[in-house]
Amino acid sequence: MAETLHLEVVTPEKAVFSEPVDDVVLPGFLGQMDILPGHLPMLSVLAVGEMIVTREGTSRHFFVEKGYVEIFDDRVTVLTEGCSGVNEIDVEHARRDLERYETRMAELEERSKTELISEDVFEQHRQALKRERMKLAFAKEGKIVE
Structure with missing residues (x-):
């Protein structure tokens, strides 16, 4: 099992980022989804809300619009209509x-x-x-x- 996930976030305009993370929390339609290394493969719909990305004890918060997430082999791919950090709004x-x-x-x-x-x-x-x-x-x- 990998110790990190590779998170990729893509909007229609650009690739927001692609980097290793320890944990990612995403806004699912039924509530927050916490994705850790070793997570089972999954495809899910995302709601509008907060994405929290943690790496080496530091958390970063992003506002994401609706979209989809695919989890497979410790890779998390987020396809969203929009993703912004607090300073970008x-x-x-x-x-x-x-x-x-x-x-x-x-x-x-x-x-x-x-x-x-x-x-x-x-x-x-x-x-x-x-x-x-x-x-x-x-x-x-x-x-x-x-």
Whole structure:
């Protein structure tokens, strides 16, 4: 059994990093997943949340958007829509996005009183609101607190 994992994180824009780690905690849909060396092979869906990477006793926190994780032979590959460290988040942009989604949600709720709005549309807006709120909390605290 290897003493470390090789973690690779890839977004549509770039490879975020590729390095050995001792432990990685990922936001699964049913809760946090802690991946250690020797983990069984697995393919899973990721939720929006915090990724914690530990190497030699030092932990780094990242905000990840939804995606997938594959674990095989002590290699962890994360394919995500976005991955940012606390210093990489544009707080003003996230605030503007949050305000925009809040306005759109209020408009949708008002429109739903007189016309049929798909539940999928509401769910997309709820997820966008959640993502922006979590992003702002992460930027403020350096980690996500739920």
